[in-house]
Amino acid sequence: MIPMALSLPRTRATHMQGQALTMDETAFRHLYQRTARPLRAYLIRSCGDLALADDLLQETYLRMLRSSFEGENDDHRKYYLYRIATNLLRDHFRRRRLESDVVPERDESPGHDEAVHLRSDVGGAMAELALHDRQMLWLAYVEGASHQEIARALGLRAASIRSMLFRARQRLAKQLQARGLRPEVEVS
Amino acid sequence: MNSRAKLCRFEEAVVAAARSGEWSPELKTHRDGCLSCAELTLVVAALAADAEELAAMDAPPPDPAPIWLRARLATRERDYHRATRTIVWVQRAAIAVALAIGIAFAPGLWQLVSGAFSGLDLSISAPNLPRAAGSPLLVLVVSLVVLGLLAVFELTVAQED
Numbered sequence: 001m002i003p004m005a006l007s008l009p010r011t012r013a014t015h016m017q018g019q020a021l022t023m024d025e026t027a028f029r030h031l032y033q034r035t036a037r038p039l040r041a042y043l044i045r046s047c048g049d050l051a052l053a054d055d056l057l058q059e060t061y062l063r064m065l066r067s068s069f070e071g072e073n074d075d076h077r078k079y080y081l082y083r084i085a086t087n088l089l090r091d092h093f094r095r096r097r098l099e100s101d102v103v104p105e106r107d108e109s110p111g112h113d114e115a116v117h118l119r120s121d122v123g124g125a126m127a128e129l130a131l132h133d134r135q136m137l138w139l140a141y142v143e144g145a146s147h148q149e150i151a152r153a154l155g156l157r158a159a160s161i162r163s164m165l166f167r168a169r170q171r172l173a174k175q176l177q178a179r180g181l182r183p184e185v186e187v188s
Numbered sequence: 189m190n191s192r193a194k195l196c197r198f199e200e201a202v203v204a205a206a207r208s209g210e211w212s213p214e215l216k217t218h219r220d221g222c223l224s225c226a227e228l229t230l231v232v233a234a235l236a237a238d239a240e241e242l243a244a245m246d247a248p249p250p251d252p253a254p255i256w257l258r259a260r261l262a263t264r265e266r267d268y269h270r271a272t273r274t275i276v277w278v279q280r281a282a283i284a285v286a287l288a289i290g291i292a293f294a295p296g297l298w299q300l301v302s303g304a305f306s307g308l309d310l311s312i313s314a315p316n317l318p319r320a321a322g323s324p325l326l327v328l329v330v331s332l333v334v335l336g337l338l339a340v341f342e343l344t345v346a347q348e349d
Contacts, residue, residue, distance in 0.1 A: 025256055028252065028256055029252055029256075032249075032252040032255075036249040036252070037242075037243040037244075037245075037249060038239065038243055040242070040243075040245075040249050041238075041239050041242035041243050044242055045238070045242070050247070054249070054250050057249060057250060058250050058254075058255050061252070061255045061259075062255055062258055062259055062262075065255070065256070065259035066259055066262055066263070121234075122234045122235065122237065122238035123238060125234075126238075137231065137235060138235065138239075141203065141207070141231060141232045141235045141236070142235050142236065142239045144207075162195065166195060169227060169228060169231050170227065172231050172234075173227040173230055173231050176230055176231070176234055177230075181230060181234065182230070
């Protein structure tokens with residue numbers, strides 16, 4: 001299966017503001033049912049805190065509804081949600097950095113949920129990586145995002161994603177190997 | 189270290205195979221002999237298993253109903269602010285005009301009011317009014333009480349609406 005490209009919306013926030021909800025409740029529930037769990041998984045692995053992930057999840061859907069973004073299809077809407085979630089995560093860590101005046105290479109806040117990170121070897125390994133690395137790896141290898149869309153979601157240069165992803169992958173592989181998993185061992 | 193040099197041309201095919209679990213014999217042979225692709229396989233398979241585990245977590249995601257409700261409330265609030273924006277601007281303009289007029293005519297008004305009060309004798313009844321009307325002071329107090337009660341009534345009704 002070739003990873004499909006993310007078709008993120010081209011609409012501007014200012015253009016979207018001030019419109020009525022374009023989605024009815026049934027359509028919203030359908031979208032939520034289809035996307036909430038994988039999106040929450042992305043948020044949990046990115047921030048390592050179940051309660052925070054649930055808060056950000058709700059805020060993500062709320063922003064999508066308030067933006068009145070319609071999207072061309074379910075995939076379009078799904079990736080729009082990932083983009084909002086990524087921006088919310090970035091804002092959250094930026095605020096925390098301003099409050100604590102410490103750059104959070106890893107989430108070590110009091111609300112940090114060890115149980116979530118250590119739920120599996122993979123969670124523990126991911127917890128050792130920087131936020132950008134976690135997001136990049138998840139978008140690329142779980143959600144199948146293209147380099148261009150990862151760059152757009154993370155606010156990075158598309159040209160640098162390939163090498164950054166390669167290095168993030170090496171770091172995660174190293175962490176996984178430290179936990180007893182080897183390249184020749186297939187997980188799942 | 190030049191990481192670009194280590195990128196493998198089979199990368200996309202390996203990612204697809206690791207995610208689907210469908211390996212062609214050639215690709216499997218390549219993966220077993222390529223350190224980069226072996227690492228990639230480990231990472232992709234590990235993340236896929238982790239994503240599956242997280243998606244199947246016992247704790248369900250938050251109920252979508254409050255999210256929908258909050259979005260609707262926010263939309264209504266936005267519509268309300270948009271609808272009343274013109275009225276608010278008109279009110280502000282009216283207050284500004286009234287203030288300007290008040291400031292312009294303040295000296296004349298003060299003279300008028302002070303002249304009216306200085307000629308008022310509140311201690312006696314008005315000779316030309318009927319006896320039942322009472323003193324001007326009583327009329328003033330009763331009027332203020334009635335107006336006050338009306339204002340309280342209006343405020344109560346407005347709050348209930």
